[in-house]
Amino acid sequence: xxxxxxxxxxxAGEIARIxxxxxxxxxxxxxxxxxxANHLPLLAGPDGVLIGHAALANDMHRLIAEGQxxxxxxxxxxxxVSPNFYPTKSEHHRHVPTWNxxxxxxxxxxxxxxxxxxxxxxxxLLTRDxxxxxxxxxxxxxxxxxxxxxxxxxxxxVALRIAPVRVLAKSKLSQNREARDYLGAIExxxxxxxxxxxxxxxxxxxxxx
Numbered sequence: 001x002x003x004x005x006x007x008x009x010x011x012a013g014e015i016a017r018i019x020x021x022x023x024x025x026x027x028x029x030x031x032x033x034x035x036x037a038n039h040l041p042l043l044a045g046p047d048g049v050l051i052g053h054a055a056l057a058n059d060m061h062r063l064i065a066e067g068q069x070x071x072x073x074x075x076x077x078x079x080x081v082s083p084n085f086y087p088t089k090s091e092h093h094r095h096v097p098t099w100n101x102x103x104x105x106x107x108x109x110x111x112x113x114x115x116x117x118x119x120x121x122x123x124x125l126l127t128r129d130x131x132x133x134x135x136x137x138x139x140x141x142x143x144x145x146x147x148x149x150x151x152x153x154x155x156x157x158v159a160l161r162i163a164p165v166r167v168l169a170k171s172k173l174s175q176n177r178e179a180r181d182y183l184g185a186i187e188x189x190x191x192x193x194x195x196x197x198x199x200x201x202x203x204x205x206x207x208x209x
Contacts, residue, residue, distance in 0.1 A: 076102030085188030
């Protein structure tokens, strides 16, 4: 990933937030059949290990060797930035369009498990996290479904874990712009429907980052 120093994201809390808020990751690996990419919801455990599962019919657990390094991409908010957002455009017109975004690349070793306990744990952790966020006290639990049905569902998946060995993160949020253009980008992104991205940029000012 092209990573100029002024766009490098080093805040551990912000990296964790991007991963948590953009859980549908792209898992990229080199195999005998060439590069493959799969899109899977992943959850970072307390130790940083990424936990998830894939369909048993998905060949990734047959094509990717146990312990092989993979690239996991978590893509956060993004939005188009028009030169019209910058107040200084009318003064010198020395601006071009760009794109603001946040992304995390996790390089790690992958392992798969067909053990029912591991599969049950992976499903349980993922659903508990997302159900609590979405439904709060009304969160769906695995115990709500018939045991034999859950057993059938678990038989059709394989659990996976990815242990990180390197993490690169990028927050391209107009840090290279002067203050009034930075504020103009925030306003322009808000007006174009990118409230979350604009909020991340505003938070950098409030946090003095």
